Amino acid sequence: MSSSEDSYISDNSSEGMQIYNVAAAVVLVARLKAAVANAAPVVNPALPFPKMSRRQWMQLKLQNEQKCKENLRMSPDAFLHLHNILLEYGLKGTQQTGSIETLGLYVWTCAHNEAARRSRDRFERSLDTVSRKLTHVAEVICRWVDSILVLTDRSYDRVHAQFLTYAPFFDGCIGALDGTHIKVSVNKEAKRDYINRKGDVTINVCDIVDKDMRFTFVGAGMVGSVHDMAVLREC
Structure with a gap:
């Protein structure tokens, strides 16, 4: 066999190897697409961080004046001032729901004109808990109002x-x-x-x-x- 024939056989074998590699790559890509298409979808994957409690949510809002005004319609200082006043008139919290969260639930509900069920979703408390907390804060505010809506001169003994x-x-x-x-x-x-x-x-x-x-x-x-x-x- 001459040298020219050897060169021809070598070139043909190189081209055949390239065609084989391309075909193998096409088959591999097709198999990958089929595997992805048949894979079960992942529904609601686990969050990479623990769930935020409502108490933590209130703390974050009170640390950001803009977010506090958007959610509670008042500044953090005004909210804390109101909280301190209502403590003197019987505002209470529990181990699960502190007094700040209790007042925050009431203020948020009033500020957004929401129903108790929406407040339940926002603060992730039972409907019974939301109802009791709203009633409690309303009673406290009524006691506070009775102390400030008073006459400066009950005897009316002088003309303004x-x-x-x-x-x-x-x-x-x-x-x-x-x-x-x-x-x-x-x-x-x-x-x-x-x-x-x-x-x-x-x-x-x-x-x-x-x-x-x-x-x-x-x-x-x-x-x-x-x-x-x-x-x-x-x-």
Whole structure:
């Protein structure tokens, strides 16, 4: 066999090896695609970090003023100041739910006008716990309100200095009274009683302020359908 024939045989064997490698790579890629397609999908993989507790969530929000205002509609200083005030009026927490988390649950629910079930999802507490905490904070706030909505002069033995110019027309005037309607959500059975003359579901609120524009009385709770005179008699 001549040298030219040897060279021809060598070239053919090299080309055959290249074709074989390409074919093997194509088969390998096809097998990989089939394996990936048949692989079971991973549903809800485990988180790489432990779950954050609601107490930790409150602490993080109180450390960030912007996030605190977005979630609680008040600054961290204002929230902690309110918390310290309400402690004096009976605000309490438990080992599972501290007083800060209890107040945070109430403020968050009111700030976003949410239902108790949404608060349950946000704070991951049972519906019973959410209901009891909301009721507890509401009762504490009512006790606090009763201590600040008071008259500065219960005897009314003097006329306000700003009324002296108009004497005797405002002698005996102790303040200004007005009422308003606040929209509320009620169950279907009671909804008809709360519909006011404009068709809104509301409660009546009657307010009295003194000459310095300080609230001295707030009466709320009467259904929206009652007459103003019924509200005045009740207040």
